[in-house]
Amino acid sequence: MIRSSAFANKSYAILGLARSGMATLEALHASGARILAWDTREDLREAAKDKAIIADPLEADLSDYDAVIVSPGVPLNTHPIRDKAADDGVPIIGDIELFAHARRSLPPHRVVGITGTNGKSTTTALLHHIIQSSAIPTHMGGNIGLPILSQNPLPAGGIYVLELSSYQIDLTQSLDCDISILLNISPDHLDRYDSFHAYAAAKARLFDMMSADHMAIISGSDEKSQLIIAHLREEGRIKKIADLSAAAATGQENWPSLQGPHNLQNAIVAASAAHSLGLSEQQIRAALASFRGLPHRMERIAKANGVLFVNDSKATNPASSGPALGAYPKIHWIVGGLPKSDDLKECEPYYKNIVHAYTIGDAGPRFGELLSPHMPVEPCEMMLTAVQQAAANAKPGEVVLLSPACASFDQFKDFEARGDCFRCAVKSVIDNDQIGTATGGSVS
Incomplete structure (x- = not known):
């Protein structure tokens, strides 16, 4: 500790x-x-x-x-x-x-802080993996992994990679990150803030705590992220600001656990931070290829009879599920839970990729109304039913994707429990050879 x-x-x-x-x-x-x-x-x-x-x-x-x-x-x-x-x-x-207070007594080190509405965990784990793969001492903490105070201090030259929620930033006044990263901002956690503006301001405070000679990286093309970039540039205090909202990269086909447009953006951000930390292009690309992803975040859990099953239970809002739908061309989408909004606007650009939708949980009836004009929809209510019907309809080359766009608390204690339920249901349909068994259109 x-x-x-x-x-x-x-x-x-x-x-x-x-x-x-x-x-x-x-x-x-x-x-x-x-x-x-x-x-x-x-x-x-x-x-x-x-x-x-x-x-x-x-x-x-x-x-x-x-x-x-x-x-x-x-x-x-x-x-x-x-x-x-x-x-x-x-x-x-x-x-x-408290970690910020303790830093003066620790061996010389650097800190990367990562915040945003979506993608924090994947980007944090990915950057940690890149650093670790390059044989640099590193710890991952904050809103992911072990609490940072429970981990032993890194030796000199080590790098702490911290995922920071808005709640954690609210409770922090002096964390001077060597690199501060904002991925994106979309409406979330509005039960804790007076407005969307207040939520965005909480994220922006990460930059207020930075020294002027440290690095700010912002990748969101959304309005709030771009306003923060404009403010930082106008203020002029922080000299090194990277806007990655229009950045591109090649080689994603070689990164099996980083599929979809959101994971491409996560990879671009992690690579940019790694470059700023002094890592080489060769080190970074090798680590992108070997990254195995996080449980419940675009997690490839099984492939049977040519059908891939992907667990994205951590997608608890439409802004997170939308890009997941862009990862594959033919998707059987399991969606629903406790809704955070009445629409699925962030998912709409990817409807063309959906072969069939299967609704579960409290959001099922409403999501069925929204989706039925665009695709076949099967109201399932329960996870096992949805997995059974999706597996029965799926053909070789297609994907059964759990990406709920909702919180889990209507049926599960957390998104992990929901993802575990999906995993068990997938095992059941594989063990019982229920993949591709539908004889007609939708399964009743």
Whole structure:
């Protein structure tokens, strides 16, 4: 774990003891901090009792504490901790801000921060893979992988690659990234922000924390991303700004886990960052070819009877599903869940690639109405039914793609559980030889 003299003899209150909260507790305790900790789960409070005072920060006097540390999942727009901390004059921060505080005590290193609405996880994992493949010490953390404070410090010359959600940036004030990356901005998480503008402003704060001589990379062609580029150039403080919104690259056919227009953009961004870090073109292209992707993100899980099955359960909004539909020419699309919008506009440019759609979850009826004028639609409601019918209809050379364009919480605890269900359903249809068994048009 990361221990730092920056935390010694200081006092912190931790609200939330799940993954990042427990890692924070361990790092602060090992660094000699005084800690108050709380979670609604009794087992987590029990696990923390030897390292912290167990008390609810909403009921404690926090006026002599250095900070309140909350999980990114705590909704600061509605949670009473925001007013409590303000009344007691204590800042609210997250584990990424603690990492920023610890950096001076770590061996010399560089940090790449990656944010955006879609593509963060893939780009973070890809850049980490490129660096690792080039034999440079690196850790991946933030909104992906292990909490950054739980990982051992890198040796001198190491590179930390951090995926940063808007929630994490909200809780960070001093993370000076050597390279800050914004992939794109589309409406999302609007239950946590007053407006789309406020959500975009949260993303843009990553650049506000940068030193003037560090690198900004922005790849989105969307309006908000382009406005941020224009603002950075007009402000003139950051000198190195790369607009990759119109950038192109060759060789994608050699990168099996990076198919589709969105993954081409992710690859372009990761390659640009890798070049800025001093890696060669040969190192980068070899790593692009060997990258194996992330679970639940355009994950090729099986191929049987000439039909490819792809798990893109992490596509929780239409802006993420749209480019996935551009990855293959003949798709049996499983779509639906808990909708984040009433339309599928970002998917419309790719309708020509869809052979048949299969709707599931709460969004099923509405999505059926939207899609039926453009393609055959089968209302399925449940995942197993959708996979069975898609497999039965699919022909050699076609793809069964789960890319829901929705949150998972109507039927599953998270997108991982949804993707695992898809995987099990695919195994079932393969084991029972149900691929290509339809005898007519749609299966009833």
